[in-house]
Amino acid sequence: xxxxxxxxxxxxxxxxxxxxxxxxxxxxxxxxxxxxxxxxxxxxxxxxxxxxxxxxxxxxxxxxxxxxxxxxxxxxxxxxx
Numbered sequence: 001x002x003x004x005x006x007x008x009x010x011x012x013x014x015x016x017x018x019x020x021x022x023x024x025x026x027x028x029x030x031x032x033x034x035x036x037x038x039x040x041x042x043x044x045x046x047x048x049x050x051x052x053x054x055x056x057x058x059x060x061x062x063x064x065x066x067x068x069x070x071x072x073x074x075x076x077x078x079x080x081x
Contacts, residue, residue: 006073010035010066016073021045028080036063042080 008014010032019027024045031039039062040052055061057079060072072078 008070019043019045026080030069032066032069035066037066037069038063 006014006016011034012032014030014032016028016030017026019025026045027041027043029041029043030037031041038053040056042050042052053062056064060069060078064072
């Protein structure tokens with residue numbers, strides 16, 4: 001996944017990747033509350049949206065400690081669908 005500088009919010013929404021309609025790239029955002037990531041939204045550049053509140057991939061599920069999610073994301077351990 002293409003990464004850019006992420007301004008992490010421990011409470012609220014964090015945009016992990018911005019959409020690019022020309023490249024058909026998705027936007028991925030996560031929501032953290034009380035020290036845990038509780039929701040992820042994956043938006044396709046054409047408007048489709050997937051809301052993840054339980055299973056991210058085979059090795060990651062929600063809720064997940066914010067620090068653990070951030071570390072997994074930065075290490076590129078999360079396999080987006």
